[in-house]
Amino acid sequence: MKNLIVPASFASLEKIRDYFSRAAGEAGLDEDAVFEVQLAVDEAASNIIDHAYEGECESEIECGYELLKDGLKLNLHDHGKPFDPDVVELPDIISDPTQRKKGGLGLYFMRQMMDEVNFSFSGDGGNDLTMIKRRRL
Amino acid sequence: MEIKTTPMKRCVLVQVIGKLDSSSAPVLSEQLKKITKEGNYRIVLDMSKLEFISSAGLWVLVNTQKACKRFNRGELVFSEVPAKIYSALDLAGFIHYYKLFKTSAEAVGNF
Numbered sequence: 208m209k210n211l212i213v214p215a216s217f218a219s220l221e222k223i224r225d226y227f228s229r230a231a232g233e234a235g236l237d238e239d240a241v242f243e244v245q246l247a248v249d250e251a252a253s254n255i256i257d258h259a260y261e262g263e264c265e266s267e268i269e270c271g272y273e274l275l276k277d278g279l280k281l282n283l284h285d286h287g288k289p290f291d292p293d294v295v296e297l298p299d300i301i302s303d304p305t306q307r308k309k310g311g312l313g314l315y316f317m318r319q320m321m322d323e324v325n326f327s328f329s330g331d332g333g334n335d336l337t338m339i340k341r342r343r344l
Numbered sequence: 345m346e347i348k349t350t351p352m353k354r355c356v357l358v359q360v361i362g363k364l365d366s367s368s369a370p371v372l373s374e375q376l377k378k379i380t381k382e383g384n385y386r387i388v389l390d391m392s393k394l395e396f397i398s399s400a401g402l403w404v405l406v407n408t409q410k411a412c413k414r415f416n417r418g419e420l421v422f423s424e425v426p427a428k429i430y431s432a433l434d435l436a437g438f439i440h441y442y443k444l445f446k447t448s449a450e451a452v453g454n455f
Binding site: 217218220221224239242245246249250253256257298299300301303304305307309312313316319 | 363366398399402405410413432435441
């Protein structure tokens with residue numbers, strides 16, 4: 208399928224989820240796995256808008272995917288600020304949520320939902336986020 | 345996302361229909377703030393028709409719980425939580441901190 212290019216706005220999230228949801232179906236992932244992909248890409252795109260682009264703007268998020276023998280490899284590309292996942296603290300998931308510091312939950316969800324999550328800078332100066340979801344055996 | 349609010353005798357029942365993401369979370373946040381500002385701190389959130397929740401949605405629940413529990417004046421509880429939403433709440437470590445009810449009637453009766 209063609210890549211999906213959408214503006215970096217929260218209104219695009221539904222389109223992004225639907226796009227990858229179809230891709231996950233094409234890759235033969237089961238219903239639970241499709242939901243997990245939706246959550247991971249929603250958090251990924253939200254992080255791109257909030258952090259790489261520092262808020263909603265006219266810039267773009269480009270989505271693409273590749274079917275693997277055993278699942279789905281998906282990619283989100285942006286031209287915002289580079290992102291270093293190592294500086295994001297692990298979220299507190301133990302204490303009372305009302306006492307917690309905000310942040311980190313999105314990245315945590317992505318890593319829990321997907322089998323692989325990789326951030327890199329691409330040649331044209333943008334950021335690439337690649338995630339893999341494998342079919343359950 | 346659609347929000348249906350029903351004032352009950354001892355609490356307010358709020359049904360969230362659809363998807364709770366970064367786009368709709370501010371809308372729900374405003375609606376819940378309005379409810380607490382009117383002096384209602386006992387809230388039942390009916391999740392039976394909630395199809396999706398992201399971390400942005402989860403933080404709305406946290407902020408509302410903060411407002412409700414302040415001065416021990418009330419609490420935000422959940423009812424009819426679908427399995428997928430339950431998984432997200434569980435993964436975030438929320439399950440032990442919120443009362444969950446099988447039905448909205450039970451949740452309303454709890455107050």
